[in-house]
Amino acid sequence: xxxxxxxxxxxxxxxxxxxxxxxxxxxxxxxxxxxxxxxxxxxxxxxxxxxxxxxxxxxxxxxxxxxxxxxxxxxxxxxxxxxxxxxxxxxxxxxxxxxxxxxxxxxxxxxxxxxxxxxxxxxxxxxxxxxxxxxxxxxxxxxxxxxxxxxxxxxxxxxxxxxxxxxxxxxxxxxxxxxxxxxxxxxxxxxxxxxxxxxxxxxxxxxxxxxxxxxxxxxxxxxxxxxxxxxxxxxxxxxxxxxxxxxxxxxxxxxxxxxxxxxxxxxxxxxxxxxxxxxxxxxxxxxxxxxxxx
Amino acid sequence: xxxxxxxxxxxxxxxxxxxxxxxxxxxxxxxxxxxxxxxxxxxxxxxxxxxxxxxxxxxxxxxxxxxxxxxxxxxxxxxxxxxxxxxxxxxxxxxxxxxxxxxxxxxxxxxxxxxxxxxxxxxxxxxxxxxxxxxxxxxxxxxxxxxxxxxxxxxxxxxxxxxxxxxxxxxxxxxxxxxxxxxxxxxxxxxxxxxxxxxxxxxxxxxxxxxxxxxxxxxxxxxxxxxxxxxxxxxxxxxxxxxxxxxxxxxxxxxxxxxxxxxxxxxxxxxxxxxxxxxxxxxxxxxxxxxxxxxxxxxxxxxxxxxxxxxxxxxxxxxxxxxxxxxxxxxxxxxxxxxxxxxxxxxxxxxxxxxxxxxxxxxxxxxxxxxxxxx
Ligand SMILES: Nc1ncnc2c1ncn2[C@@H]1O[C@H](COP(=O)(O)OP(=O)(O)OP(=O)(O)O)[C@@H](O)[C@H]1O
Ligand SMILES: [Mg+2]
Numbered sequence: 001x002x003x004x005x006x007x008x009x010x011x012x013x014x015x016x017x018x019x020x021x022x023x024x025x026x027x028x029x030x031x032x033x034x035x036x037x038x039x040x041x042x043x044x045x046x047x048x049x050x051x052x053x054x055x056x057x058x059x060x061x062x063x064x065x066x067x068x069x070x071x072x073x074x075x076x077x078x079x080x081x082x083x084x085x086x087x088x089x090x091x092x093x094x095x096x097x098x099x100x101x102x103x104x105x106x107x108x109x110x111x112x113x114x115x116x117x118x119x120x121x122x123x124x125x126x127x128x129x130x131x132x133x134x135x136x137x138x139x140x141x142x143x144x145x146x147x148x149x150x151x152x153x154x155x156x157x158x159x160x161x162x163x164x165x166x167x168x169x170x171x172x173x174x175x176x177x178x179x180x181x182x183x184x185x186x187x188x189x190x191x192x193x194x195x196x197x198x199x200x201x202x203x204x205x206x207x208x209x210x211x212x213x214x215x216x217x218x219x220x221x222x223x224x225x226x227x228x229x230x231x232x233x234x235x236x237x238x239x240x241x242x243x244x245x246x247x248x249x250x251x252x253x254x255x256x257x258x259x260x261x262x263x264x265x266x267x268x269x270x271x272x273x274x275x276x277x278x279x280x281x282x283x284x285x286x287x288x289x290x291x292x293x294x
Numbered sequence: 295x296x297x298x299x300x301x302x303x304x305x306x307x308x309x310x311x312x313x314x315x316x317x318x319x320x321x322x323x324x325x326x327x328x329x330x331x332x333x334x335x336x337x338x339x340x341x342x343x344x345x346x347x348x349x350x351x352x353x354x355x356x357x358x359x360x361x362x363x364x365x366x367x368x369x370x371x372x373x374x375x376x377x378x379x380x381x382x383x384x385x386x387x388x389x390x391x392x393x394x395x396x397x398x399x400x401x402x403x404x405x406x407x408x409x410x411x412x413x414x415x416x417x418x419x420x421x422x423x424x425x426x427x428x429x430x431x432x433x434x435x436x437x438x439x440x441x442x443x444x445x446x447x448x449x450x451x452x453x454x455x456x457x458x459x460x461x462x463x464x465x466x467x468x469x470x471x472x473x474x475x476x477x478x479x480x481x482x483x484x485x486x487x488x489x490x491x492x493x494x495x496x497x498x499x500x501x502x503x504x505x506x507x508x509x510x511x512x513x514x515x516x517x518x519x520x521x522x523x524x525x526x527x528x529x530x531x532x533x534x535x536x537x538x539x540x541x542x543x544x545x546x547x548x549x550x551x552x553x554x555x556x557x558x559x560x561x562x563x564x565x566x567x568x569x570x571x572x573x574x575x576x577x578x579x580x581x582x583x584x585x586x587x588x589x590x591x592x593x594x595x596x597x598x599x600x601x602x603x604x605x606x607x608x609x610x611x612x613x614x615x616x617x618x619x620x621x622x623x624x625x626x627x628x629x630x631x632x633x634x635x636x637x638x639x640x641x642x643x644x645x646x647x648x649x650x651x652x653x654x655x656x657x658x659x660x661x662x663x664x665x666x667x668x669x
Contacts, residue, residue: 193360194393196380198407198458208406212397292396292440 030265031058041261062266071250072267078245083229086168090225091218093169094176102184116174128167128238135163159241167235176221183217216289223282231271247271300510302335309372311336311462311494312357317366319352326352328518339488339495341505344515350498351390354464358387386458390466392451394439400450401435407458425453428483445471456487465497469504481508502542514538536667539588546634548587552579560666562587565630572605575666589664591637596624596649597656604658612653617644624649626657
């Protein structure tokens, strides 16, 4: 009984210490007012004046502010759009790769898997900087295109949304490939044969059998890409341009440029609330898949 | 009125529906099917029998289009089927592993092939319902394959392959997971379908009783080769080799040397100087040739006293009794150490059976009871 309690308690303590407590702190800051002080917000809890006076100073002003200035909801919408589009692009790139891996001869698969994971061995930041070198006007890509004669003057890719999409697809496609690959690898080849035997062409068999049976993998992969992309900061700020509006960037500017911690915290709280929806959906998908496998 | 006999294989005019012509299939170095030539006729119920790994499934997969022969050709209605993809062949296969679609309900599994034909919805529903009734799965139509038992899954696989009413049906161990009663019922259903629709069936089975019941002809395979292809009664009564005799049913094999004594008449000298056996055989043997006498236990009579005018009689001692309810098999040890099995119907209750362990008994059989085989 005790053992069970401890076993259950550990993950909850973990969650409490590393998620709920920080969240409570951030939420509290979001309810405060900006101040030229250290730390730069007010009120601070004071034992002398007591908890009542402290709570009285808290209000939802910052959240109201988020609705008043259209920068914020535009940034949220734009982030959602960029996250959707890049998730879709990642799926387009990732599915064929996962399919190819699952169909490759068995002795090759560990090597292919290794190649997919290999980029993680170098720092994410360095890899994004490398993309700057590739995509810039004098970069490798433009040099190559000019050398082949396809274009005369360099294309502007860096500091546009295109560069952001390239960066996101590149960074996150392993998260797309792995769950899809594991679903496809488990797929019993005789099911495809059975479909063909019953009159399906190759393409029909793919649509009617392969896709539905890898659906859980597709959904998992999409969430694994969508969720971190929504709040992505490094890629849009390094590869994106001035017109790339993402909430991660806005958050960063509120925090470090404006030093308006309360508004930055309010932005973060709303972002988190936005993320709860896909996270819950993702959990459901995983649970359903586990049930189906039993 | 005479019932016309169905024996197209004896008719030199008849063209087989399926013709294997010197078909060889290799997987790398391994030869799964070895230079096989065989004709299967329309409306046949053709059973493939053989030990595990002898190439039965491989043969079916070549017919369904999932494997291509390494050598040789397969003809369906006189046409080489090598270039025809599986979905264009008028052949349906029931997979040994069932291969049910896990994401579809039982109903949708059965309807899968019908939907590909763009049939009207109403026809599909009717046909699926008919298949569900036939395989007694009505109650499970809405369930997913992982929610039903192994035997039920096997029936779904059967229903799915039957649904399209193809010209040729390939059933890879269709009834193995069913209980005996349901298996027998389904066997008769299959024979009924075959009679009504004229579908040609090729069926793999490990159950020789099943092969005997349903098949018009039986092929016994070994190591990718056909050992014998014949009607069930010929396979049983006239096996062409010790292998077939041994594979189908219970049999005593007595090794000896032949000595012709008259037309089709031989004396067989066997084990350590026991009296020569008197055997009649259509197969001819030369003097001194090694031969094997294959004789079924039910054709050996067991008695307490020496029978007066038996062609062959030997004395022994009951070593073991296998009681099977309706029949008993007596294992009788001869003085030379050889063991011969004799089978009798249990017409009396077990407490009153005539012989028991260690009893001295006589075994006897007629000159025509066994088959004399070279190898
Ligand atoms: N894809 C393959 N690659 C290599 N060897 C194979 C392949 N498919 C079958 N074999 C081999 O060919 C032989 C015949 O296989 P097959 O599946 O036809 O046997 P079977 O007669 O159906 O046996 P069972 O009664 O156990 O189902 C086996 O020895 C098997 O190992
Ligand atoms: Mg098999």
